[in-house]
Amino acid sequence: MKPDGLITLRSSHGPVQTMDRLVEAVTRNGMAVLARIDHAGAAEKVGLNLRPTEVVIFGNPKAGTPLMQEVQTTGIDLPLKALVWQDEAGATWLSYNDPSWLAARHGLGSGKDKVLGIISAALENCARQATGNA
Template sequence: MKTIKVVVTLILLAAFSHAYAAAGLIAVKSPHSAKATMDRFEVIIKDKGLNVFARIDHAAGAAKIGKALRPTEVLIFGNPQGGTPFMECAQSVGIDLPLKALVWEDASSQVWLGYNDPEYLAERHGVPECSVAENLHKALAGFAAAAVAP
Protein backbone atom coordinates (compact mmCIF):
# COMPACT_ATOMS: atom_id res chain seq x y z
CA MET A 1 0.00 0.00 0.00
CA LYS A 2 2.85 2.39 0.84
CA THR A 3 4.39 1.74 -2.60
CA ILE A 4 1.10 2.67 -4.26
CA LYS A 5 0.99 5.94 -2.28
CA VAL A 6 4.53 6.78 -3.35
CA VAL A 7 3.75 6.04 -7.01
CA VAL A 8 0.54 8.10 -6.89
CA THR A 9 2.40 10.97 -5.21
CA LEU A 10 5.08 10.94 -7.89
CA ILE A 11 2.49 10.79 -10.67
CA LEU A 12 0.59 13.71 -9.15
CA LEU A 13 3.78 15.69 -8.76
CA ALA A 14 4.73 15.05 -12.39
CA ALA A 15 1.22 15.92 -13.56
CA PHE A 16 1.18 19.21 -11.70
CA SER A 17 4.78 20.17 -12.40
CA HIS A 18 5.70 23.05 -14.60
CA ALA A 19 9.12 23.81 -16.01
CA TYR A 20 10.00 27.22 -14.68
CA ALA A 21 12.66 29.47 -16.13
CA ALA A 22 14.34 30.00 -12.75
CA ALA A 23 17.21 27.52 -12.49
CA GLY A 24 16.66 24.96 -9.78
CA LEU A 25 13.09 25.99 -8.99
CA ILE A 26 10.53 23.21 -8.83
CA ALA A 27 6.98 24.51 -9.12
CA VAL A 28 3.74 22.56 -8.90
CA LYS A 29 0.24 23.77 -9.67
CA SER A 30 -2.22 23.93 -6.84
CA PRO A 31 -6.00 23.63 -7.14
CA HIS A 32 -6.34 25.55 -3.86
CA SER A 33 -6.12 29.25 -3.07
CA ALA A 34 -2.68 30.62 -2.26
CA LYS A 35 -3.52 30.88 1.45
CA ALA A 36 -5.00 27.38 1.61
CA THR A 37 -1.99 25.96 -0.25
CA MET A 38 0.45 27.55 2.17
CA ASP A 39 -1.68 26.57 5.17
CA ARG A 40 -1.68 22.94 3.97
CA PHE A 41 2.07 22.99 3.31
CA GLU A 42 2.79 24.48 6.75
CA VAL A 43 0.70 21.82 8.51
CA ILE A 44 2.56 19.08 6.61
CA ILE A 45 5.94 20.56 7.53
CA LYS A 46 5.00 20.77 11.20
CA ASP A 47 3.49 17.27 11.19
CA LYS A 48 6.82 15.93 9.85
CA GLY A 49 8.63 17.47 12.81
CA LEU A 50 10.31 20.29 10.93
CA ASN A 51 10.68 23.76 12.42
CA VAL A 52 8.86 26.70 10.86
CA PHE A 53 11.02 29.77 11.34
CA ALA A 54 8.91 32.35 9.51
CA ARG A 55 5.97 32.86 7.21
CA ILE A 56 6.29 35.99 5.13
CA ASP A 57 3.36 37.57 3.31
CA HIS A 58 4.87 39.64 0.48
CA ALA A 59 1.46 40.93 -0.62
CA ALA A 60 0.86 42.36 2.86
CA GLY A 61 4.28 44.00 2.72
CA ALA A 62 3.47 45.53 -0.65
CA ALA A 63 0.18 46.88 0.70
CA LYS A 64 2.10 48.74 3.42
CA ILE A 65 3.76 50.87 0.75
CA GLY A 66 0.59 51.32 -1.28
CA LYS A 67 1.38 48.66 -3.88
CA ALA A 68 -0.74 45.73 -5.01
CA LEU A 69 0.79 42.28 -5.32
CA ARG A 70 -1.06 39.08 -6.05
CA PRO A 71 -0.94 36.56 -3.17
CA THR A 72 2.72 35.67 -2.54
CA GLU A 73 3.97 33.98 0.62
CA VAL A 74 7.24 32.37 1.69
CA LEU A 75 7.62 29.73 4.38
CA ILE A 76 11.09 29.30 5.90
CA PHE A 77 11.53 25.90 7.50
CA GLY A 78 14.01 23.18 8.29
CA ASN A 79 15.58 20.81 10.73
CA PRO A 80 19.19 20.28 11.82
CA GLN A 81 18.80 16.57 11.01
CA GLY A 82 18.63 17.44 7.31
CA GLY A 83 20.51 20.71 7.16
CA THR A 84 23.59 19.72 9.13
CA PRO A 85 24.48 16.68 6.97
CA PHE A 86 23.89 18.81 3.86
CA MET A 87 26.32 21.44 5.18
CA GLU A 88 28.80 18.68 6.04
CA CYS A 89 28.94 18.01 2.29
CA ALA A 90 29.61 21.72 1.67
CA GLN A 91 29.31 24.41 4.33
CA SER A 92 28.45 26.97 1.66
CA VAL A 93 25.04 25.25 1.37
CA GLY A 94 24.25 27.19 4.54
CA ILE A 95 23.49 30.26 2.41
CA ASP A 96 20.52 28.34 0.98
CA LEU A 97 19.32 26.98 4.32
CA PRO A 98 16.90 26.91 6.00
CA LEU A 99 14.72 25.65 3.18
CA LYS A 100 12.05 27.86 1.71
CA ALA A 101 8.75 27.33 -0.07
CA LEU A 102 7.02 30.01 -2.13
CA VAL A 103 3.31 30.06 -2.91
CA TRP A 104 2.08 32.58 -5.43
CA GLU A 105 -0.84 33.34 -7.69
CA ASP A 106 0.10 34.17 -11.27
CA ALA A 107 -1.57 36.64 -13.64
CA SER A 108 -4.07 34.00 -14.79
CA SER A 109 -5.07 33.25 -11.15
CA GLN A 110 -3.24 29.91 -11.15
CA VAL A 111 -1.68 29.11 -7.76
CA TRP A 112 1.81 27.61 -7.60
CA LEU A 113 3.91 26.03 -4.87
CA GLY A 114 7.63 26.33 -5.55
CA TYR A 115 10.85 25.42 -3.82
CA ASN A 116 14.56 25.15 -4.57
CA ASP A 117 15.54 21.66 -5.68
CA PRO A 118 18.09 20.35 -3.15
CA GLU A 119 19.82 18.41 -5.95
CA TYR A 120 20.29 21.69 -7.80
CA LEU A 121 21.67 23.25 -4.61
CA ALA A 122 24.13 20.36 -4.26
CA GLU A 123 25.36 21.00 -7.81
CA ARG A 124 25.51 24.73 -7.15
CA HIS A 125 27.78 24.11 -4.16
CA GLY A 126 29.96 21.57 -5.96
CA VAL A 127 28.75 18.43 -4.17
CA PRO A 128 26.39 16.71 -6.64
CA GLU A 129 27.21 13.36 -5.03
CA CYS A 130 25.84 14.45 -1.62
CA SER A 131 23.18 11.83 -0.82
CA VAL A 132 21.42 14.20 1.56
CA ALA A 133 20.30 16.27 -1.42
CA GLU A 134 18.54 13.31 -3.02
CA ASN A 135 16.77 12.49 0.25
CA LEU A 136 15.67 16.10 0.71
CA HIS A 137 14.54 16.22 -2.92
CA LYS A 138 12.27 13.20 -2.36
CA ALA A 139 10.92 14.55 0.92
CA LEU A 140 10.10 17.98 -0.52
CA ALA A 141 8.42 16.41 -3.56
CA GLY A 142 6.22 14.39 -1.20
CA PHE A 143 5.37 17.41 0.95
CA ALA A 144 4.50 19.49 -2.13
CA ALA A 145 2.37 16.73 -3.67
CA ALA A 146 0.43 16.36 -0.44
CA ALA A 147 -0.10 20.11 -0.14
CA VAL A 148 -1.54 20.42 -3.65
CA ALA A 149 -3.58 17.21 -3.60
CA PRO A 150 -7.29 17.82 -4.27
Protein backbone atom coordinates in the same frame (compact mmCIF):
# COMPACT_ATOMS: atom_id res chain seq x y z
CA MET B 1 10.62 31.11 -18.55
CA LYS B 2 11.54 28.53 -15.92
CA PRO B 3 14.40 29.49 -13.59
CA ASP B 4 17.18 26.89 -13.22
CA GLY B 5 16.73 24.55 -10.29
CA LEU B 6 13.18 25.60 -9.50
CA ILE B 7 10.41 23.01 -9.18
CA THR B 8 6.90 24.41 -9.59
CA LEU B 9 3.58 22.64 -9.08
CA ARG B 10 0.12 23.98 -9.82
CA SER B 11 -2.18 23.89 -6.82
CA SER B 12 -5.82 22.88 -6.86
CA HIS B 13 -6.33 25.22 -3.88
CA GLY B 14 -6.13 28.97 -3.39
CA PRO B 15 -2.96 30.63 -2.08
CA VAL B 16 -3.92 30.76 1.61
CA GLN B 17 -5.16 27.18 1.70
CA THR B 18 -2.11 25.96 -0.22
CA MET B 19 0.25 27.64 2.23
CA ASP B 20 -1.68 26.37 5.25
CA ARG B 21 -1.62 22.85 3.81
CA LEU B 22 2.12 23.17 3.16
CA VAL B 23 2.79 24.26 6.75
CA GLU B 24 0.76 21.27 7.98
CA ALA B 25 2.65 18.87 5.71
CA VAL B 26 6.05 20.25 6.69
CA THR B 27 5.23 19.91 10.39
CA ARG B 28 3.75 16.45 9.92
CA ASN B 29 6.99 15.40 8.20
CA GLY B 30 9.14 16.35 11.18
CA MET B 31 10.39 19.72 10.00
CA ALA B 32 10.11 23.00 11.86
CA VAL B 33 8.51 26.08 10.32
CA LEU B 34 10.81 28.99 11.09
CA ALA B 35 9.04 31.85 9.32
CA ARG B 36 6.27 32.85 6.97
CA ILE B 37 6.88 35.92 4.87
CA ASP B 38 3.88 37.61 3.27
CA HIS B 39 5.33 39.62 0.38
CA ALA B 40 1.89 40.82 -0.74
CA GLY B 41 1.10 42.04 2.77
CA ALA B 42 4.42 43.90 2.95
CA ALA B 43 3.77 45.48 -0.45
CA GLU B 44 0.34 46.63 0.66
CA LYS B 45 1.85 48.39 3.69
CA VAL B 46 3.84 50.65 1.37
CA GLY B 47 0.97 51.26 -1.04
CA LEU B 48 1.95 48.72 -3.70
CA ASN B 49 -0.10 45.89 -5.17
CA LEU B 50 1.19 42.35 -5.44
CA ARG B 51 -0.82 39.21 -6.11
CA PRO B 52 -0.69 36.69 -3.24
CA THR B 53 2.97 35.80 -2.74
CA GLU B 54 4.16 34.10 0.44
CA VAL B 55 7.36 32.29 1.42
CA VAL B 56 7.70 29.71 4.17
CA ILE B 57 11.11 28.89 5.63
CA PHE B 58 11.46 25.46 7.20
CA GLY B 59 13.85 22.65 7.85
CA ASN B 60 15.41 20.03 10.05
CA PRO B 61 18.97 20.56 11.35
CA LYS B 62 19.61 16.79 11.23
CA ALA B 63 19.34 16.93 7.45
CA GLY B 64 20.77 20.38 6.73
CA THR B 65 23.73 20.45 9.08
CA PRO B 66 25.69 17.64 7.35
CA LEU B 67 25.40 19.56 4.08
CA MET B 68 26.76 22.71 5.70
CA GLN B 69 29.51 20.71 7.39
CA GLU B 70 30.72 19.62 3.95
CA VAL B 71 30.30 22.99 2.20
CA GLN B 72 29.46 25.82 4.53
CA THR B 73 28.12 28.10 1.77
CA THR B 74 25.14 25.73 1.54
CA GLY B 75 23.88 27.70 4.54
CA ILE B 76 22.81 30.54 2.22
CA ASP B 77 20.17 28.19 0.80
CA LEU B 78 19.22 26.51 4.09
CA PRO B 79 16.84 26.27 5.78
CA LEU B 80 14.64 25.30 2.88
CA LYS B 81 12.10 27.69 1.38
CA ALA B 82 8.91 27.33 -0.60
CA LEU B 83 6.99 30.05 -2.41
CA VAL B 84 3.22 30.02 -2.86
CA TRP B 85 2.08 32.53 -5.46
CA GLN B 86 -0.82 33.43 -7.69
CA ASP B 87 -0.37 34.21 -11.37
CA GLU B 88 -2.16 36.80 -13.53
CA ALA B 89 -4.91 34.32 -14.40
CA GLY B 90 -5.62 33.52 -10.74
CA ALA B 91 -3.95 30.10 -10.69
CA THR B 92 -2.01 29.17 -7.55
CA TRP B 93 1.49 27.72 -7.73
CA LEU B 94 4.01 26.31 -5.27
CA SER B 95 7.73 26.61 -6.09
CA TYR B 96 10.84 25.36 -4.32
CA ASN B 97 14.52 24.84 -5.05
CA ASP B 98 15.49 21.39 -6.30
CA PRO B 99 17.92 19.94 -3.71
CA SER B 100 20.06 18.42 -6.50
CA TRP B 101 20.44 21.91 -7.97
CA LEU B 102 21.51 23.20 -4.55
CA ALA B 103 24.05 20.37 -4.32
CA ALA B 104 25.48 21.26 -7.73
CA ARG B 105 25.47 24.97 -6.90
CA HIS B 106 27.59 24.40 -3.81
CA GLY B 107 29.67 21.46 -5.09
CA LEU B 108 28.45 18.93 -2.54
CA GLY B 109 30.11 15.54 -2.94
CA SER B 110 28.38 12.32 -3.88
CA GLY B 111 28.67 11.23 -0.24
CA LYS B 112 25.62 13.40 0.44
CA ASP B 113 23.38 11.65 -2.11
CA LYS B 114 21.44 9.78 0.58
CA VAL B 115 20.71 12.97 2.57
CA LEU B 116 19.78 14.83 -0.61
CA GLY B 117 17.48 11.99 -1.63
CA ILE B 118 15.70 12.15 1.72
CA ILE B 119 15.35 15.95 1.47
CA SER B 120 14.09 15.73 -2.12
CA ALA B 121 11.50 13.09 -1.25
CA ALA B 122 10.28 15.07 1.77
CA LEU B 123 9.99 18.27 -0.26
CA GLU B 124 8.12 16.56 -3.08
CA ASN B 125 5.80 14.84 -0.62
CA CYS B 126 5.01 18.09 1.20
CA ALA B 127 4.51 20.00 -2.05
CA ARG B 128 2.14 17.36 -3.43
CA GLN B 129 0.14 17.29 -0.20
CA ALA B 130 -0.11 21.09 -0.19
CA THR B 131 -1.19 21.39 -3.80
CA GLY B 132 -3.58 18.42 -3.86
CA ASN B 133 -1.34 16.48 -6.24
CA ALA B 134 -0.62 13.63 -3.81
